[in-house]
Amino acid sequence: xxxxxxxxxxxxxxxxDDAAGVQVARKVHAGRVIVWADCSVLMDLWDAHDDxxxxxxxxxxxxxxxxxxxxxGDKPLPARAFPSTHAFGVAETVELARSLGxxxxxxxxxxxxxxxxxxxxxxxxxxxxAVDRVAHEIDTMLGGG
Amino acid sequence: MHDERDITVDYxxxxxxxxxxxxxxxxxxxxxxxxxIFEPPRFFEALLRGRRFGEAPDITARICGICPVAYQVxxxxxxxxxxxxxxxxxxxxLRRLIYCGEWIESHALHVYFLHAPDFLGxxxxxxxxxxxxxxxxxxxxxxxxxxxxxxxxxxxxxHPINLRVGGFYRVPTTAELEALVPDLERALExxxxxxxxxxxxxxxxxxxxxxxxxxxxxxxxxxHQGRIASSGGLDIAVDEWPDWFHEEHVEWxxxxxxxxxxxxxxxxxxxxxxxxxxxxxxGTAREEAExxxxxxxxxxxxxxxxxxxxxxxxxxxxxxxxxxxxRRPEQPSVEVSPAAATGHGASEAxxxxxYHRYAIxxxxxxxxxxxxxxxxQNQLSIExxxxxxxxxxxxxxxxxxxxxxxxxxxxxxxxxSCATHFLDLTVERR
Numbered sequence: 001x002x003x004x005x006x007x008x009x010x011x012x013x014x015x016x017d018d019a020a021g022v023q024v025a026r027k028v029h030a031g032r033v034i035v036w037a038d039c040s041v042l043m044d045l046w047d048a049h050d051d052x053x054x055x056x057x058x059x060x061x062x063x064x065x066x067x068x069x070x071x072x073g074d075k076p077l078p079a080r081a082f083p084s085t086h087a088f089g090v091a092e093t094v095e096l097a098r099s100l101g102x103x104x105x106x107x108x109x110x111x112x113x114x115x116x117x118x119x120x121x122x123x124x125x126x127x128x129x130a131v132d133r134v135a136h137e138i139d140t141m142l143g144g145g
Numbered sequence: 146m147h148d149e150r151d152i153t154v155d156y157x158x159x160x161x162x163x164x165x166x167x168x169x170x171x172x173x174x175x176x177x178x179x180x181x182i183f184e185p186p187r188f189f190e191a192l193l194r195g196r197r198f199g200e201a202p203d204i205t206a207r208i209c210g211i212c213p214v215a216y217q218v219x220x221x222x223x224x225x226x227x228x229x230x231x232x233x234x235x236x237x238x239l240r241r242l243i244y245c246g247e248w249i250e251s252h253a254l255h256v257y258f259l260h261a262p263d264f265l266g267x268x269x270x271x272x273x274x275x276x277x278x279x280x281x282x283x284x285x286x287x288x289x290x291x292x293x294x295x296x297x298x299x300x301x302x303x304h305p306i307n308l309r310v311g312g313f314y315r316v317p318t319t320a321e322l323e324a325l326v327p328d329l330e331r332a333l334e335x336x337x338x339x340x341x342x343x344x345x346x347x348x349x350x351x352x353x354x355x356x357x358x359x360x361x362x363x364x365x366x367x368x369h370q371g372r373i374a375s376s377g378g379l380d381i382a383v384d385e386w387p388d389w390f391h392e393e394h395v396e397w398x399x400x401x402x403x404x405x406x407x408x409x410x411x412x413x414x415x416x417x418x419x420x421x422x423x424x425x426x427x428g429t430a431r432e433e434a435e436x437x438x439x440x441x442x443x444x445x446x447x448x449x450x451x452x453x454x455x456x457x458x459x460x461x462x463x464x465x466x467x468x469x470x471x472r473r474p475e476q477p478s479v480e481v482s483p484a485a486a487t488g489h490g491a492s493e494a495x496x497x498x499x500y501h502r503y504a505i506x507x508x509x510x511x512x513x514x515x516x517x518x519x520x521x522q523n524q525l526s527i528e529x530x531x532x533x534x535x536x537x538x539x540x541x542x543x544x545x546x547x548x549x550x551x552x553x554x555x556x557x558x559x560x561x562s563c564a565t566h567f568l569d570l571t572v573e574r575r
Binding site: 014040041043044092095096099100 | 207254270271275278281285288
């Protein structure tokens with residue numbers, strides 16, 4: 001197993017705040033960063049890693065910019081909080097991997113609550129601020145930054 | 146006293162209202178039925194105006210994360226038509242090859258994760274994974290081979306960046322393609338097993354007399370080029386699409402509904418392709434179709450899952466055949482000089498015929514863009530299926546009826562189907 005921590009940012013860069021996870025991944029200084037739009041490949045991506053951090057946009061009704069941290073090893077992710085227009089959102093993929101016995105040993109998922117996911121490349125202010133805070137937290141966790 | 150039932154299916158995802166179904170029953174008769182979809186291409190048509198003709202493939206690829214190659218190939222075909230340029234056959238083979246990857250990826254996703262759970266009584270692929278882990282892993286393995294093909298030819302898995310008007314930015318070496326052969330051979334085996342598996346599913350008795358519309362090519366099962374043909378005898382060049390089909394607004398949906406010029410519905414997608422072109426399938430695909438009990442045409446939409454499986458067998462075989470015959474082209478693309486003209490292009494997206502039309506000016510700027518995706522062409526047909534299906538199943542409890550109706554919608558693998566396993570379902574009785 002690779003000791004290196006894998007950081008995966010998920011989202012559509014062209015869809016407003018949906019890009020939050022992608023932006024965090026781009027800002028993180030330490031660790032390997034992969035940016036992705038479709039979650040069905042997550043299991044392949046983390047296949048050789050014990051220690052994985054995922055960041056995705058979240059739409060659970062909380063105020064925009066709210067950050068939530070989930071330990072996927074503890075309990076299932078709230079699927080409703082991570083909806084996806086693709087068949088596989090983060091929550092579905094994590095649960096699929098759990099069913100197949102393919103979860104990494106440690107998997108932390110950060111969710112950033114969105115305000116606006118209309119087509120366009122801007123982040124709303126609250127989400128941009130949350131992106132900075134999550135990137136900083138991950139850098140701290142990884143001992144970089 | 147009337148017995149009224151309302152069944153409303155609202156869809157909640159990153160953008161609300163991308164797809165919804167409303168059904169109103171009165172005395173067990175369909176009083177009202179509306180199937181709505183949100184249609185991203187309309188936004189892109191406006192976005193494309195004023196952009197350079199060469200940008201269309203990369204911009205339109207963003208319309209769909211599942212079928213970007215379809216958008217790229219249809220837009221390239223249209224721009225090359227406008228410029229009067231013919232792309233050499235070796236480059237066309239590569240377009241067909243990457244398209245095979247997209248069919249494998251998209252069909253694997255739909256067959257295993259979206260549609261099979263309907264037949265087996267699971268709410269989702271995740272729920273199914275506990276009981277059928279081997280099947281789900283097989284589905285993931287197939288999808289991965291499709292992804293790999295897309296990555297090698299397209300530069301990356303999602304939204305490939307290597308296709309351009311006139312050909313490719315870079316063409317793969319023979320060695321790069323030959324490295325894919327073991328994976329594709331394994332994928333072919335899985336696709337065959339898949340076909341045998343899904344052909345044993347229980348299919349509701351339900352047949353429709355569709356007007357099938359698909360590309361047709363004299364020498365091969367049409368994917369990336371061909372003429373537009375129909376089961377009613379239509380045989381036209383792609384640039385005649387506007388003469389034979391039209392779109393109209395309906396008040397309940399922001400998507401346009403496509404009809405034939407005489408106002409009828411028509412059906413695009415795997416069943417249409419199969420019914421028009423099954424004689425041109427590759428050997429194993431033809432054998433498996435026969436073994437699965439498919440006739441020369443298919444008229445039960447619930448059997449579309451079998452047709453998709455057969456098309457996966459075909460796509461694996463075809464990809465292997467293209468790789469075997471591959472000689473690396475000397476040039477990755479041909480020069481395309483814009484002239485003021487209108488160009489038409491079409492190709493067979495996993496979900497069916499995808500038609501593009503562009504007007505460009507003498508500077509090579511797009512002045513008008515028109516994109517007709519498969520789901521908007523199938524929208525009427527979906528509604529008609531539901532109207533025809535409900536009377537024979539109206540005695541089912543609401544939840545079972547909803548399930549069957551969703552399954553009937555998923556027969557078309559509409560772009561919204563990705564989300565329909567996460568629908569909020571509400572039933573109102575009045």
